[in-house]
Amino acid sequence: MFKGLGNLGDMAGMMKKAKEMQQQMADLQEKMDAMTVVGESGAGLVKATSTVKGQLTALEIDPSIFNPDEKEVVEDLILAAIKDAQAKAADRAQSEMAQITDGLGLPADFKMPF
Template identity: 40%
Template sequence: MNIQKIMKEAQKAQKKAAEVQEKLGGMMVVGSAGGGLVEVTANGHGQIMGVKLKPEAVDKDDLEALEDLLLVAIQDAQKKAHDLSEKEMSRELGGIGNMLGGMF
C-alpha cells in the first residue's frame, strides 16, 4: 500500500469520525439511581442536559442521600454516553474507530 493511499484512507476516517461526533451530540442517554428516583440525561458526549427528581427523592432532613443519588445518576449517564460513543465509533469506523474515539 502506498503512502498516498494510506493518507487518503486516514482523511476518510477522520471525516467519518467528525460525522459520528456530530451525531453523538444529538443522541441522548439516561442515567438513573435509586430505582428511578433520580434521572440524569446526557448527550452522546457526556454533557449533562437535564435532571429529573421524583418528589420522594427529596428529604430535607437527609440531603446527603439526594446528593449521593445525583452523583450515581450522573456517573451512570456519563458511562452510558462513553459506551455509546465507543459503540458508534466502532460501528462506523471498525477497528480504527476505537483508536480515533479516544481522541475526541
C-alpha cells in the same frame, strides 16, 4: 499499482482511507452532540440525561424523595445518576468510534485522541 515501490504503492489508498475516516469522525462528532443517554439511580427516582459527549442536559427527580431528613440520600442519588449517565455516554461514544475504526484494521482497544 506502482510495482517496485514496495508499500508506497498503497500510499494513495491509505491517504484516501484517512480522508474518509476524517470525514466520518467529523460527522460522528456532530451526531454525538444530538445523541443522549439517561443515567438512573434509586430505581429510577433520579434520572440524569447527558449527551454522548458527556454534557449534562437534564435532571429529573421524583418528588417523593424530598424528605428534609434525608438530604444526604438525595444528594447521593443525584451524584449516582450523573455518574451513571457519564459512564453510559463514554461507553456509547467508544462504541460509535469503534464502528469507524473497525474498517481500518486498528486494534479493538485503540483509543482515539479525542
